[in-house]
Amino acid sequence: MAPLTDLRVREEGFTMVEILVVMALSMIVLFATLQSFDVFTSSASQQSRATDANDQLRRTMERVVNDLRGASVIMRADATDLVYRVPDALGNRTERLCVSSGWLYGSSSTAAGIPSVPTAACDTGTKIASLQSTSDTAFTYDGASSSATPALVKNVGLTLSLDSSGGGRTASSTLKASAARRSAGSLPITDDDLDSDCNASGAFLSLSADVPNVGTMSVTYENDGGVAIGTPVTGGVQIPEGITHVVARVTDAAGVTNTIRKDVECSGT
Numbered sequence: 001m002a003p004l005t006d007l008r009v010r011e012e013g014f015t016m017v018e019i020l021v022v023m024a025l026s027m028i029v030l031f032a033t034l035q036s037f038d039v040f041t042s043s044a045s046q047q048s049r050a051t052d053a054n055d056q057l058r059r060t061m062e063r064v065v066n067d068l069r070g071a072s073v074i075m076r077a078d079a080t081d082l083v084y085r086v087p088d089a090l091g092n093r094t095e096r097l098c099v100s101s102g103w104l105y106g107s108s109s110t111a112a113g114i115p116s117v118p119t120a121a122c123d124t125g126t127k128i129a130s131l132q133s134t135s136d137t138a139f140t141y142d143g144a145s146s147s148a149t150p151a152l153v154k155n156v157g158l159t160l161s162l163d164s165s166g167g168g169r170t171a172s173s174t175l176k177a178s179a180a181r182r183s184a185g186s187l188p189i190t191d192d193d194l195d196s197d198c199n200a201s202g203a204f205l206s207l208s209a210d211v212p213n214v215g216t217m218s219v220t221y222e223n224d225g226g227v228a229i230g231t232p233v234t235g236g237v238q239i240p241e242g243i244t245h246v247v248a249r250v251t252d253a254a255g256v257t258n259t260i261r262k263d264v265e266c267s268g269t
Contacts, residue, residue: 054162054173054175056128056129057104057128057129057160057162057175058175060097060104060106060128060129061158061160061175061177062177064082064095064097064158064177064179065158065177065178065179067084067086067095068084068156068179068181069179069180069181069182070086070182070183072084072085072086072181072183073085073086073150073151073183073187074141074147074150074151074153074156074181075094075117075150076096076117076118076150077139077141077146077147077150077153077156078139078146079137079138079139079140079145079146080098080099080100080122080137080138080139081096081097081098081099081122081139082096082097082098082139082156083095083096083117083118084150085115088110092110092111092112092115093108093109093110094108094109094110094111094115094118095107095108096108096118096125097139098122098125099122099131099138100121100122100123101123102130102131102163103123103127103128103129103130103131104127104128104129104130104131104138104160105122105123105124105125105126105127105128106125106126106128107124107125107126129160129162129163130162130163131160131161131162131163132161132162132163132174137159138158138159138160139156139157139158139159140156140157140159141153141155141156141157142154142155143155143157149256151184151187151252151256152184152256153181153184154180154181154184155178155179155180155181156178156179156181157176157177157178158175158176158177158178158179159174159175159176160174160175160176161173161174162174162175187250187251187252187256187257187258189207189211189250189258189260190260191260191261191262191263192208193207193208193210193211193260194206194207194208194248194260194262195207195208195236196262196264196265196266198265198266199266201238201240201241202238202239202240202241202242202243202264202266203238203239203241203264203266204236204237204238204239205221205230205236205237205239205246205248205262205264206235206236206237207219207236207250216252217250217251217252218250218251219236219237219248219249219250219251220248220249221237221239221246221247221248221249222246222247222249223243223245223246223247224245224247226247229243229246239264239266241266243264244263244264244265245261245262245263245264246261246262246263246264247259247260247261247262248260248261248262
């Protein structure tokens with residue numbers, strides 16, 4: 001049997017000080033690991049939000065460009081407020097894109113007839129994206145910051161700086177787009193905007209009171225051969241009985257014109 005002193009010599013283990021040191025080092029490593037993971041998670045989350053915001057803004061700009069290149073009519077052309085309308089199956093779709101207090105807002109509505117220019121505040125629309133700066137011009141028209149004659153604008157430029165800041169860092173991304181308008185210089189007038197009232201002498205044609213700025217527009221009427229017809233009076237013209245096809249030329253105060261055809265179906269009453 002081994003002496004008791006030999007057994008004590010062969011005993012192994014850690015002292016209390018060693019255990020405390022190991023625990024302290026483990027806590028430091030764990031804290032550093034968790035901190036790194038938190039930074040990584042925050043960065044990944046911020047990057048995901050920035051990517052989603054970029055995608056949403058890009059889709060919005062693509063839609064606006066497609067609308068403007070098509071059969072659209074610009075109703076307001078300001079540096080931070082763009083309003084246009086596009087005819088569709090439900091009537092006239094009015095779209096608005098505007099900048100206010102560091103945000104890009106958008107709104108859309110559809111109505112029969114010709115809608116009026118929206119008068120509500122910009123921030124009543126839906127928030128689309130947070131912008132890095134609102135001091136920069138968001139929209140340009142034929143190279144200018146605004147246009148007093150929106151219907152005549154041929155080219156629209158969109159420049160928006162998206163705010164991608166977050167997670168303790170500052171960042172931005174700028175998206176640019178442009179649209180050449182095929183419908184520039186054409187009034188938003190169709191044959192539905194000419195009212196035809198039958199009477200004993202034929203038909204009385206007049207521009208609908210629902211047409212914006214109707215009081216500043218002039219209308220001349222011709223037959224298919226280009227000969228002026230009717231007797232102009234206040235508010236319209238009397239078309240003699242027997243004439244069923246009328247060509248109307250509408251001109252607004254800015255000199256923008258549109259030529260439309262109207263089928264008159266009156267036989268005298």
